[in-house]
Amino acid sequence: MSDEESLLASDLPLSDPQREILQALIGSIIPPSTDYDAPGADDPLIFRDILVTAGSYIDMFEAGLEDIDQQAKRNHDGAGFAALSDTDRHAMAEHLSRTLNPFLRTLVSITAQCYYRDDRVMQALGMEPRPPFPKGFTIEEGDWTLLDPVRLRGKLYRDVDG
Amino acid sequence: MSNDPVDILIIGAGASGAALAWTLAETRMRIVCLEQGDWLNPAEYPSAGKDWESRQYSDFSISPNRRKRVTDYPVNDQDSPISVANFNGVGGSTILYAGHYPRFHPSDFRVKTLDGVADDWPLDYTDLEPYYAENDKMMGVSGLAGDPAYPPKPAVMPPLPLGKSGQVLGKGFNALGWHWWPSDSAIASTTYDGRDKCANLGACTVGCAQGAKASSDITYWPHAIRAGVEVRTRCRVREITVNENDMASGVTYYDVDGNEQFQPAEVVVLACNGVGTPRILLNSVSNRFPNGLANRNGLVGKNLMFHPYASIQGIFDQPLDGYMGPGNCIWSQQFYETDRSRDFVRGFTYEITRGRGPVATALTGMFSGRIPWGEEHHQRYRELFNQITGMVAICEDLPEPHNTVSLDPELKDSDGIPAPKITYKLSENSRRMLDYAVDRGMEILEAAGATDVMTEAPIAVGGWHLMGTTRMGVDPEHSVVNEWGRSHDVRNLFVVDGSIFVTSAGVNPTRTIQALSLYIGDTMKKRLATLFD
Numbered sequence: 069m070s071d072e073e074s075l076l077a078s079d080l081p082l083s084d085p086q087r088e089i090l091q092a093l094i095g096s097i098i099p100p101s102t103d104y105d106a107p108g109a110d111d112p113l114i115f116r117d118i119l120v121t122a123g124s125y126i127d128m129f130e131a132g133l134e135d136i137d138q139q140a141k142r143n144h145d146g147a148g149f150a151a152l153s154d155t156d157r158h159a160m161a162e163h164l165s166r167t168l169n170p171f172l173r174t175l176v177s178i179t180a181q182c183y184y185r186d187d188r189v190m191q192a193l194g195m196e197p198r199p200p201f202p203k204g205f206t207i208e209e210g211d212w213t214l215l216d217p218v219r220l221r222g223k224l225y226r227d228v229d230g
Numbered sequence: 231m232s233n234d235p236v237d238i239l240i241i242g243a244g245a246s247g248a249a250l251a252w253t254l255a256e257t258r259m260r261i262v263c264l265e266q267g268d269w270l271n272p273a274e275y276p277s278a279g280k281d282w283e284s285r286q287y288s289d290f291s292i293s294p295n296r297r298k299r300v301t302d303y304p305v306n307d308q309d310s311p312i313s314v315a316n317f318n319g320v321g322g323s324t325i326l327y328a329g330h331y332p333r334f335h336p337s338d339f340r341v342k343t344l345d346g347v348a349d350d351w352p353l354d355y356t357d358l359e360p361y362y363a364e365n366d367k368m369m370g371v372s373g374l375a376g377d378p379a380y381p382p383k384p385a386v387m388p389p390l391p392l393g394k395s396g397q398v399l400g401k402g403f404n405a406l407g408w409h410w411w412p413s414d415s416a417i418a419s420t421t422y423d424g425r426d427k428c429a430n431l432g433a434c435t436v437g438c439a440q441g442a443k444a445s446s447d448i449t450y451w452p453h454a455i456r457a458g459v460e461v462r463t464r465c466r467v468r469e470i471t472v473n474e475n476d477m478a479s480g481v482t483y484y485d486v487d488g489n490e491q492f493q494p495a496e497v498v499v500l501a502c503n504g505v506g507t508p509r510i511l512l513n514s515v516s517n518r519f520p521n522g523l524a525n526r527n528g529l530v531g532k533n534l535m536f537h538p539y540a541s542i543q544g545i546f547d548q549p550l551d552g553y554m555g556p557g558n559c560i561w562s563q564q565f566y567e568t569d570r571s572r573d574f575v576r577g578f579t580y581e582i583t584r585g586r587g588p589v590a591t592a593l594t595g596m597f598s599g600r601i602p603w604g605e606e607h608h609q610r611y612r613e614l615f616n617q618i619t620g621m622v623a624i625c626e627d628l629p630e631p632h633n634t635v636s637l638d639p640e641l642k643d644s645d646g647i648p649a650p651k652i653t654y655k656l657s658e659n660s661r662r663m664l665d666y667a668v669d670r671g672m673e674i675l676e677a678a679g680a681t682d683v684m685t686e687a688p689i690a691v692g693g694w695h696l697m698g699t700t701r702m703g704v705d706p707e708h709s710v711v712n713e714w715g716r717s718h719d720v721r722n723l724f725v726v727d728g729s730i731f732v733t734s735a736g737v738n739p740t741r742t743i744q745a746l747s748l749y750i751g752d753t754m755k756k757r758l759a760t761l762f763d
Contacts, residue, residue, distance in 0.1 A: 096603060096604065097603045097604075097607070098603075098607050098608075099604060099605060099607070101605075101608040103608065103609075104608045104609075104612075106608060121284070124288075158604055161603050161604065162602075162603065162604065164603075165602065165603040168597075173597070176593070176596055176597070177287070177593060180589050180592035180593050180596065181281070181283065181284040181287070181589050182284075183592070184283075184588040184589045184591075184592055185280040185281055185283070185284070185588075185589070190280075190588070193588065193612075193615060195553075195588070197280070198280070199277060199278055199279050199280045199282060200277040200282060200431035200432055200433050200439075200553075201275070201277040201278045201429070201431055201433070201439040201440060202278075202429070202439070202440070203429075204429025204430050204431050204440070205429070205430040205431070205432065205553075205554035205555065206430065206554075207391045207393040207430045207551060207554055207555040208391065208392075208393055208394065209391045209392065210391055210392025210393055210394075210396055210397045211392070211397055212392070214392075214397060214400040214401065214404065215374075215400070215410075215411070215412075217404055217407075218378065218403075218404075218409060218410060218411065219376065219378075221378050221409065222378065223378045223379075224378050224379040224409055224563060224564075224566065224567065225335050225336060225337065225378075225379055225380055225381065225566075225567065226335070226336065226337040226344065226567050227336065228336040228337055228339070228340045228343075228344070228354065228355070
């Protein structure tokens with residue numbers, strides 16, 4: 069199944085128009101970066117992960133996306149959010165980012181959760197694309213002589229009779 | 231339906247219930263522990279998946295109201311600036327705790343005598359010292375001997391590594407001439423008692439898949455079960471019943487299928503901590519105890535103490551430990567003991583929290599306005615990624631009778647048992663202490679080279695420590711249990727969890743909860759012939 073086909077799966081939440089708005093919105097939150105060789109949050113694989121995760125909040129998402137689309141139509145001669153020019157969409161996204169309502173806070177949280185567990189994103193950050201367990205990580209022991217001045221101090225605790 | 235009678239019935243398989251079961255097992259009495267949650271399978275802990283951070287917001291959330299497992303009960307904490315954190319299952323909240331594992335100090339047991347506030351405990355540090363030592367061996371504590379903030383105490387294992395974060399902040403403390411020391415941690419730095427050593431997964435607070443963190447399901451319980459103790463999971467206690475002699479006769483509970491069961495017992499022990507324990511007592515209403523069991527003086531549920539927490543985090547222009555390594559690192563008790571020149575009494579501990587994962591970094595940056603939406607996201611994110619470290623200040627909370635656990639008149643769990651309601655107000659002393667901790671914390675971060683600082687006080691979701699709601703004492707008018715954990719009103723009813731704390735100290739409570747549980751268990755063993763006198 070291709071990435072595009074996977075997005076058409078009937079078990080995913082939201083209608084096609086709602087998915088279109090959502091994909092445009094998360095692409096405005098985290099767009100792709102050629103400088104850092106990183107995909108955007110609207111990348112098909114990441115978007116699918118976001119859709120699956122959003123399934124627990126379906127009512128909130130439907131209402132929130134509808135509200136954003138109506139805002140776009142009111143301010144842009146009937147053009148919905150997904151149909152806006154890049155300039156208008158980014159301007160509206162910038163405005164939304166300064167007025168985070170519960171839906172947008174949830175959306176930002178889910179977007180960050182799904183984006184920063186994507187293999188390509190982890191590699192772009194210099195991470196190995198794997199879970200912490202079982203391999204774990206290495207932490208340097210550190211310079212224990214830093215404690216020398218603390219050792220020279222007298223006791224800090226109070227004595228108690230009895 | 232009724233079960234065969236048992237000698238000792240423990241309610242709750244968390245930190246204190248496990249310790250008590252283990253120490254009583256040598257008596258060869260029949261001991262059963264009822265636990266409303268399940269056994270957890272470490273192989274299924276979040277750190278075995280790349281979505282490990284996300285699961286902190288769902289099935290491994292610290293909030294029962296967010297987690298909503300079938301094994302959880304809801305908590306109405308709308309009337310509190312700090313919400314309750316816990317976990318229900320074998321191991322209790324040690325499944326999700328960080329493993330910060332300080333002891334109380336000698337002065338913590340003499341608050342009234344030394345500082346003129348709250349009350350002294352009916353026991354002292356020297357009474358608990360051997361039980362601290364015994365518990366340290368059972369749980370496995372990493373640390374470094376010689377901390378000038380404590381009386382001498384042995385370290386069971388070497389300390390966890392300083393890492394980049396510990397070194398940077400250690401230099402900051404040194405620049406100011408302030409105390410710091412490697413944290414005592416309930417995390418194995420070497421292989422220990424069949425457990426593997428820490429692999430620096432960085433995911434301690436969603437359960438340790440490595441088994442290095444000392445949750446009581448993998449420390450005390452295997453030993454207790456081998457010694458004959460029975461743990462019965464998915465058993466949710468509704469109430470403790472009493473007979474005409476004011477003695478507990480057993481408990482009524484719901485099994486995994488929702489069927490009501492009765493378990494008769496000679497002795498009943500509550501080990502459900504500062505919210506769960508008063509909830510059961512207040513739900514145990516009878517003609518002889520119309521206001522709840524062991525509550526003739528009206529103190530059950532009163533004097534709830536959290537530890538108000540402040541978070542002070544710095545952004546640095548150098549790589550730190552980030553998502554790697556246990557959160558535990560170093561601590562400072564520079565401001566622990568009362569100093570009359572300050573505008574508050576008692577004090578607090580700074581605990582360095584090392585770093586944070588990639589998702590937490592993004593959310594911290596985006597919700598604080600440091601990482602914008604759009605093209606700049608990537609560059610600004612990288613200015614924070616692996617470059618945040620800092621501390622939390624854990625402030626002593628003093629007991630106040632208006633801070634309470636009561637029963638919510640409407641909210642119930644899935645078995646129809648009334649849920650707890652929290653009513654809590656931050657005191658002026660705590661507010662001043664938090665402000666002071668934030669100010670000094672910012673000075674530390676500045677001295678360590680931070681370029682920006684983020685603060686939150688109190689941490690709204692930080693109700694990790696639940697204490698004081700069935701306080702101990704020698705006076706039946708002013709305490710719920712006596713100096714060895716036995717109810718003043720019901721002579722075969724004991725409490726061994728954090729609800730018996732008289733004061734909270736300025737440190738994490740689990741090590742003291744477990745030492746107290748061992749102390750109470752030992753006292754019970756010594757008094758077996760006269761236990762109910």
